[in-house]
Amino acid sequence: MKAMKKHSYKLILLGIIEAAVILLIAYHQNSEASVIHPTAITFNNDTLKKESLKILETKCNSCHRKQNPFMVFKGKNMSKKAAKIYTQVFVKQRMPKGDEIKLTSKEYATLKKWLNTENIY
Ligand code: HEC
Incomplete structure (x- = not known):
């Protein structure tokens, strides 16, 4: 009977250690998941x-297509033109040209956030 008790203590102890290891692994995986992964940023x-x-x-393109065809923005060239866009829209505030086309504050914010991701400053 005594031998049986000793044996079950050992089993319980092993069980506790095992549970601790599982919890540690789960915690580790969780903490890794909560770190923003580089691919998420991309x-x-x-x-x-x-x-x-x-x-x-x-x-912009609606007008540029007619009045400035060398500045028609596409997915492929917009990064290359980012510095110019920044200068015209945020520094000199010449664009969008004229009184008809305006950017909303949300559009300004989006453009600014995107420009912050480009290496232009
Ligand atoms: C109503 C017409 C019109 C609209 C709208 C417009 N542009 Fe322009 N943009 C022009 C014209 C015309 C030029 C060339 C002459 C000049 O620079 O004024 C130009 C030139 C530019 C240039 C080149 C400036 C340089 O010489 O370096 C950039 C960059 C530019 N626009 C960005 C934008 C962006 C970004 C928008 C939208 C947010 C925009 N434009 C909206 C008419 C427009």
């Missing part, structure tokens, strides 16, 4: 770029 920047392209297409 995805976010991708979305920002897409949103900005939509703005450039609707608010």
